[in-house]
Amino acid sequence: MTTGYQLKRADFIFKNQNDWEEILSKNINRTPQELINELISSELKGRGGAGFPTGLKWKLSAEAVDDTKYVICNADEGEPGTFKDREILSKVPFKVLTAMAVCGHVIGAKEGYIYLRGEYFFLCMELNKAIAEFKFYCQEINFDFTIRIFMGSGAYICGEETALFESMEGKRGEPRNKPPFPSSYGYMGKPTVINNVETLAHTYTIFKYGAKRFYDLGVQYSRGSKLFSVSGDTPKPGIYELELGMSLADFVDEFGDGDTKAVQVGGASGFLVPRKRFNETVIGFQGKLTGISLPTGGSMMLFNSSRSMFNVLDNYLEFFREESCGQCTPCRVGCQQLLNGIKAVKRGEKNARYLDKLLRLAETMQITAKCGLGQSIANSFSSIVENFREEMIY
């Protein structure tokens, strides 16, 4: 099954962070325009899963006119099968803090927040120590930037950027209508840059080694390296930093247990790729590449032939049914219908053709739901039902 392409390991993220003071003082003396250009030329895309160009995001917020702006680090790592941000925050917190401060310098923000997932409360104490040390240094070099931690309370939806703002404002975590986007109307209605933990860590790499070094990794449209949280039926689960653009076949060669039936790329809201499509699937952001290119927040779940895909889907849908915020119709009711629907088909209460109706419903959810959560449920639903239809019925 190998294509001859070897998995390319990279080691940037967890490499020492002892030079953060130097990186910080060096970069806050560069002009914002210079930093933005550096980021844009690196072609770094958001590592949370959506893949929005980070340079552009910073640029838009920098251009917004307002006295108060915010930098927010999204550490609400809730996607099933992802566990990389936790590791970054506990191993190299100063990289994230430094990147936030540089971002503050670029866009003109004096305050930054780390929105920490409720379940990561155990990280809080160590992280606060790091923040205190960071603050001390900032004061020393006369750089005005304050970072605080905001603890989430365990809702998956609060990882959605606008729901996260609502949550921080003390309201119910429900996604807002877009437009307006965070770059002009974010936390407290102010221009806000909100980046994933890993994205910020990558900007540190870029500021340290320059855009070229980062750009040289990966393939067209998918530059740089990325952390992958490997789990499921694999002999070596864990976190690995790999260059983007690898084929799934190579990935399975490396991490599979020899009996891999399918891989869930991107967590519950991502796609399930069956064995027959391993060769043509590339892990990276959508672009004009040939073959199927799958973006991911880093979650790679491997399933071997002992797994029932019905149970897998059932599990995902239960998750979504509970974690939908419940405000918009397609997501709230749609999730319940998909879940009850596949169960009814399995029990024989509905005939197999009902699955087609559910597939059409999933498509509707994809184009009508208010936020990314509802829109992405169709990814796993359709890819599982279409590829393992017989497992849904019998």
Next chain:
Amino acid sequence: MEKKIKITINGVTVEIELGTSILEAAHQTGVIIPTLCYHKDLCVAGNCRVCIVEIAGQKRLAAACATPCEEGMEILTNSFKVRNSRKHIIELLLSEHNADCTRCYKNGNCELQKLASEYKIVSQDFIRLAESKNYTIDMFSASIIKDDSKCIRCQRCVRTCAELQGVNALTVAYKGDRMKIATFFEKSMVDVVCTNCGQCINHCPTGALVEKNYIEEVWDAIADKTKHVIVQTAPAVRVGLGEELGYEPGTRVTGKMVAALKRLGFDAVMDTDFSADLTIMEEGTELLSRLKRTLVDHDPTVKLPMATSCSPGWIKYIEHMYPDYLDHLSTCKSPQQMFGALAKTYYAKAHHLNPETIVSVSIMPCTAKKFEAYRPEMHDSGYRDVDYVLTTRELAIMIKQAGIDFMKLDDMHYDSLMGESTGAAVIFGATGGVMEAALRTVYELVTGRNVPFENLNITPARGMEGVKEASIKIENALEEWAFLDGVELKCAIAHGLVNAKKVMDSIRSGESDYHFIEFMACPGGCLGGGGQPIPTSPEIRRKRTEAIYAEDSGMPLRKSHQNPEIIEIYKNFLINPLGEKSHHLLHTKYTTRKRF
């Protein structure tokens, strides 16, 4: 001049103002996009997704209510994709909705039902979800029934309670499939800060929130030959009722309404306007007495500003939210309760009736009045002062049930004794009306002259601004009121409890120096009340307001103290405003309530 942009809707290019939403732009160009969670009174939520439209070049559909138009946008409101998706969404809503339409109180005036019928959702393939959930129906409140099984989670009630009223009795609880609209700790509506204003009912698209109706009880009373059933009608009912019976908003149907009530079999049809005039006499005198005790006697126990007490929603609000300011409330009962107390005393005596046999019904634009009638202190006649309170909507239902062709009725007059009214009483139905009526009487009482406004129209008190201010300088006062000479009487008017909050906070912080404040719980005053016909919108309320002021200016008598029946009741029964009988029958006390 706003910047204009060009967009294309369904192939037609139109020019619209920058910043207009797609929904608005479509409506301006004659394209109707269905909506559920959208309401003109409220902020945009964009959560029902019924109003989705296709924008050329975008893979996903956009919610028309929440998406602003951009230059060159090509919008399709009825494409293949839109139609299929919209149908799906309506089907989804129906699968979660207890669609037992024939047994639903809102049958016939339900936005979801209308949508289902327009899109002909006949085959419902999706699995029924409503029946498998253990929904509760909260029927403990005297005013509001909340039935979760009919809720479509559009959050219109939540936004109403927060944005229009600032009460936040209703909010969203839980997430995912368990997400629902709930009160604090899911207590009953009767146990929370709910003011019973009924604005949530007025804004609910389905039957999830409806008023507790007393239609059958009233029919039973009418049928009972041993009972003498009398009815009073509030000022705002006459400008709203027509909407339920085929008239355009803003049509005055006073005479027809009286005729219909007589045909329904009420033994006497009288007017809350009468007791509104009475309220002015009592409240006006109370204001003057408070001013005297403050300015002349320097009595620290007397509280100014004095706040009106006509709106039961407002009363319950202040009892919950500002219990330390209850002394600022006028002790006057609301016109409904004044009428009720007099019906079983003054009226019973005049007609030689045993008060026990009198059933006192009131027709109100209000659901909070239902709660008010049930207050334990409202028993001053020795019986429950008002037995049943019906909303404008319930009256319309009774008229339809009785087979009365409303439009063909000839106008009739109210029965005498408590049926005469003045223009001052009619404007009680609009925001600023109580203030205007009070000033007309108070100013004349103090100076012997008319208020210094053209045609008695105190225009600063009128209009839809949330908080209004008016002031009158008193000059050349009569001898008895000489201490008021040169005093500038400062008044404020707030409607919608969110505005009431602003005024109360300014009093608390000591910023304001008002003497007299009118508070109305509902936007626009009673004419926008929670018991008025559905739908409501700023436009509809404006039309009703115009009708109210037209009714006022058409009246021969326009000052409360000119009402001959008022003069008579003081001569024969009450003797003096704030007298002993008044004190017993027309004034009340307030209760401190908890803030859940």
